Amino acid sequence: MHVGHLRSTILGDCICRVLAFLGHEVIRQNHIGDWGALGKVILGLWHMCMDEMRHGNGQYYAKEIKDLKACAGDTGRMQTLCQSICQRHTNDWEDDCGDRPDGRRGDGKKYFTLFLDKLESRPRGDLWDRITILYQYVNLLEESVGPFHLRIPIRKKKTSIQAGTSVFEYPLVPYESLSRHTTAMLQKIDADNEQEKKAGELITSISLEYCETIYDLLNVKITDKHFDYKVVRGESFYRRMLPGVVKRLVKAGLAIESDGAICVFPEGFKNKEGDPLPLIIEKSDGAHLYATTDLAAVRYRANKLKAQRIVYVTDARQALHFAMFFAVAKNPKAKWIGQDVELVHVTFGSVLGEDGSPLKTRSGENVKLKELLDEAVERARAVVEQKNPDLKDSEKDRIATAVGIGAVKYADYSNNRTSDYVFSFERMLSLEGNTAPYLQYAYARIKSIERKASQKDVDVEAELSGLDNVALGAPEELDLGKFLCRYGDAVEAAAADYRPNYLTAYLYELAQKFSAFYTNCPVLGAEPKDRAARLLLCELTARTIRHGLSDLLGIDVIERM
RNA sequence: GCGCCUGUAGCUCAGUCGGAUAGAGCACCGGUUUCCUAAACCGGGGGUCGCAGGUUCGAAUCCUGCCAGGCGUACCA
Numbered sequence: 001m002h003v004g005h006l007r008s009t010i011l012g013d014c015i016c017r018v019l020a021f022l023g024h025e026v027i028r029q030n031h032i033g034d035w036g037a038l039g040k041v042i043l044g045l046w047h048m049c050m051d052e053m054r055h056g057n058g059q060y061y062a063k064e065i066k067d068l069k070a071c072a073g074d075t076g077r078m079q080t081l082c083q084s085i086c087q088r089h090t091n092d093w094e095d096d097c098g099d100r101p102d103g104r105r106g107d108g109k110k111y112f113t114l115f116l117d118k119l120e121s122r123p124r125g126d127l128w129d130r131i132t133i134l135y136q137y138v139n140l141l142e143e144s145v146g147p148f149h150l151r152i153p154i155r156k157k158k159t160s161i162q163a164g165t166s167v168f169e170y171p172l173v174p175y176e177s178l179s180r181h182t183t184a185m186l187q188k189i190d191a192d193n194e195q196e197k198k199a200g201e202l203i204t205s206i207s208l209e210y211c212e213t214i215y216d217l218l219n220v221k222i223t224d225k226h227f228d229y230k231v232v233r234g235e236s237f238y239r240r241m242l243p244g245v246v247k248r249l250v251k252a253g254l255a256i257e258s259d260g261a262i263c264v265f266p267e268g269f270k271n272k273e274g275d276p277l278p279l280i281i282e283k284s285d286g287a288h289l290y291a292t293t294d295l296a297a298v299r300y301r302a303n304k305l306k307a308q309r310i311v312y313v314t315d316a317r318q319a320l321h322f323a324m325f326f327a328v329a330k331n332p333k334a335k336w337i338g339q340d341v342e343l344v345h346v347t348f349g350s351v352l353g354e355d356g357s358p359l360k361t362r363s364g365e366n367v368k369l370k371e372l373l374d375e376a377v378e379r380a381r382a383v384v385e386q387k388n389p390d391l392k393d394s395e396k397d398r399i400a401t402a403v404g405i406g407a408v409k410y411a412d413y414s415n416n417r418t419s420d421y422v423f424s425f426e427r428m429l430s431l432e433g434n435t436a437p438y439l440q441y442a443y444a445r446i447k448s449i450e451r452k453a454s455q456k457d458v459d460v461e462a463e464l465s466g467l468d469n470v471a472l473g474a475p476e477e478l479d480l481g482k483f484l485c486r487y488g489d490a491v492e493a494a495a496a497d498y499r500p501n502y503l504t505a506y507l508y509e510l511a512q513k514f515s516a517f518y519t520n521c522p523v524l525g526a527e528p529k530d531r532a533a534r535l536l537l538c539e540l541t542a543r544t545i546r547h548g549l550s551d552l553l554g555i556d557v558i559e560r561m
Numbered sequence: 562g563c564g565c566c567u568g569u570a571g572c573u574c575a576g577u578c579g580g581a582u583a584g585a586g587c588a589c590c591g592g593u594u595u596c597c598u599a600a601a602c603c604g605g606g607g608g609u610c611g612c613a614g615g616u617u618c619g620a621a622u623c624c625u626g627c628c629a630g631g632c633g634u635a636c637c638a
Contacts, residue, residue: 037637180637261636270563271634283636290638319565320633349566350632387600403600415574418566420631427573431600433586434575441600449597456597493577502577508585519593519602538597561600 001214001369003423004315004351010409010554011348011417011500012313013220017552018495018503027305028231029297030222032211038235039183040142042199044134049115050092061137068144079148085141086150086175093153105170106155108195116198128210129368131203142176150175184287186239204234217373218405219554238296242288245295246281252334260284266327269320279324294325295336302337309342311498316347316418346498349420367423377404379429380437384561391560402556404429406436409555414504434508436555439545442511442518446542447559449523453535456524460539463532470533476517477537483513484540491552500553507548514541 001009012030020026047061064085071078098109119127151172173181185193186200212223224231246262249255255264263278271277281292301307312322322345329336329343381400384391391399411428414435415421431437453460472478490506493499514537523534549555 259635263635269634272562274563278635280636285636287636289636314638315632316566317632318638321638323565347566352631383600388598416576419574420567422573424573427587430587433573435586435600437600441598445598445601452597489577497577499577501575505575505577505585512585515601516603518597519599522597524597560598 001211003367003369003372006369006408007348007351007412007417007421008313008315009215009220009222010218010412011346011498013218013222013554014413014500014552015311015313015346015498016222017554018491018500021552022491022495027229027301027307028222028227029301030232031234032208032223032232037179037183038186038200038203039179039181040138041131041135041203042182042196043179044131044138045116045119045199045203046112047137048130048134049112050096053111053115054092054095062133065133065137065140068140071144075147078144082141082145082148082150082175086145086152089175090152106153112195116195116202120202124206124209127206131206138179142179145175152178154178154181180285180287184285200236204236208232214369214373217370217401218409219556221554233297235293238293238300241296241300242292245292245299246288249281249295249328249334254328254331254334255281264328266324266331268327269324277324279328291321291325295329298325298329298337298343302341307341309344311344311346313346313348316349319345319347344498346417348417352420352422372425373405373408375425376408376429377401380404380407380431383431388561395560399558399561402558403431403437403440403561406440406549406555407431409553410436410439410504413500413553414508416501417499434504436549437561439507439511439549440555440558440561442514443542443545443549443557444559444561445518446514446538449538452524458524458531458535460535463535464539467532467536470536472533472537473530474517474521476513476520477534480510480513480517480537480541483510484537484544487544487548491548494552503548503552507545510541510544 012028016026016028044061051057051060064081067081068078071081094105096109096111097105097107098113152175153170154173156169156171157167182196185196208223212225215221215223221227222231246255249264250262255262257263258278261278261280261284262282263280265276265278269277279291280289281295282288298310301310314322326343326345328334330339330341332339377400380403381396384396384399384403388396388399407429412421450460470481472481487506487510490503494502517537521530521534523531523538526534546557550557
């Protein structure tokens with residue numbers, strides 16, 4: 001996971017929390033570990049296998065990423081490099097065969113099967129990082145070989161003429177489309193795809209395990225372990241429904257063949273030439289796509305899970321896809337889902353670097369989310385050390401985690417989600433201004449008052465329960481008191497537009513008003529006639545901050561910092 | 562070309578769907594600690610709300626047209 005995943009993850013989590021708080025029955029559905037291009041990762045894993053079992057475990061793929069990048073722009077060198085990679089690939093593949101009677105090659109029985117078995121029980125360690133590199137490698141390689149018309153053989157089961165006998169053929173396919181064949185294999189139910197299936201499952205489980213550690217760190221609740229229903233539902237769950245999706249839409253007269261692909265042409269969408277724009281649901285090679293899965297999933301959610309409103313949280317670049325997909329799903333002729341089901345696409349901007357260029361999602365040097373979070377915690381830890389050196393180490397750690405992670409999440413939440421997000425360590429981790437630490441600090445100050453109360457012989461509970469009328473004389477008291485009443489509006493506004501920044505804006509203003517009150521109105525040292533009302537203001541402010549920050553945004557509050 | 566998004570203080574951004582003198586933070590200048598955490602508080606300077614029209618009693622907000630940037634636009638997700 002890299003910084004780009006931060007937004008969808010925490011935005012989705014927050015929307016669920018807010019809607020659930022307002023009384024909706026929320027069913028979370030998370031596509032985690034759902035590598036849309038699983039084929040590329042599987043192919044990457046195959047490279048890892050060859051590297052370890054045939055080439056001395058030198059991580060040739062990591063080296064070749066550098067080489068490929070170095071050759072960019074130099075067509076001659078690039079061609080030579082790509083040719084040699086393709087040749088080695090072909091040799092490796094042909095050698096990976098358990099038993100080689102005439103004509104048999106590349107069944108994976110010699111290396112890949114064994115490799116997958118071993119990988120399953122191998123400690124996970126840096127496996128995830130390795131997979132990320134492998135994915136980049138395959139991506140970059142397929143991008144690079146494009147112009148050179150290289151070809152590589154694949155193994156394909158021939159429609160059996162004589163029953164009981166498997167007949168294979170080895171057609172050549174363009175090297176740059178090899179991973180697509182792997183993806184396509186996964187989508188075929190009866191194909192000879194045991195290895196691919198197993199590799200896919202292994203990758204998914206490694207992904208999931210890794211993501212769970214990040215989710216725990218981020219304090220987001222979007223996996224199965226937090227709920228008594230199935231939350232994690234990736235592409236594979238809908239796989240067997242895909243052929244049915246196509247059949248239904250063809251039968252309804254909505255999907256037709258065009259250039260070999262099966263498409264729906266929803267009204268009102270045009271391409272560059274002004275012709276109708278298709279939503280492709282089956283490619284010319286028979287494979288299904290994101291759109292097909294979405295159509296299967298929306299049916300499941302509306303008809304099986306009985307969802308009345310379905311909220312999709314993805315980046316804004318997918319807006320056209322969702323508009324088209326919604327149009328098809330809601331087309332009465334499709335008889336797909338009830339007309340009263342509300343479909344919402346909650347978009348958000350891209351993550352940009354400090355230079356304003358987008359941080360690439362799938363290639364190039366991504367900032368790893370884990371590293372970012374670790375650095376945030378580290379920096380927060382340094383501040384605690386400086387400000388409050390006498391605390392116990394374990395408490396310093398707890399504070400550093402709450403502050404560091406909170407700062408990162410809050411920075412994202414406090415931006416309008418539709419804007420592009422300029423990622424900056426400095427700003428994100430700054431502990432000043434409209435930030436999580438500012439709110440956490442206000443909360444900690446209130447808790448400190450509570451702790452000090454007993455030392456000064458003030459019984460907070462008794463004072464609060466004895467309070468029968470609240471007179472707010474000082475302007476800061478009145479300002480804070482009135483503002484406390486408006487929390488509900490902020491939550492409603494945040495829910496109505498799926499905008500956490502309405503919530504952060506409220507909480508920040510609340511903390512500001514509290515800080516002004518705190519500076520000007522002593523609580524424990526106040527005249528007895530004023531004290532109870534001030535204690536009440538403290539109590540309500542603490543509760544509001546805790547609810548907003550912790551319950552709705554998933555950012556921990558702390559007793560001291 | 563068409564579609565979507567963005568354009569507000571030097572920088573990063575709010576502005577809850579038309580309402581009063583456009584708000585924060587950072588940066589800059591000045592002030593506040595024998596007193597509940599100064600990771601704080603108070604004050605100051607700084608704006609043609611991209612430009613031009615229009616609707617309205619009233620526009621950063623709605624409409625039209627430009628300008629600039631980003632993204633998308635048939636077999637990626």
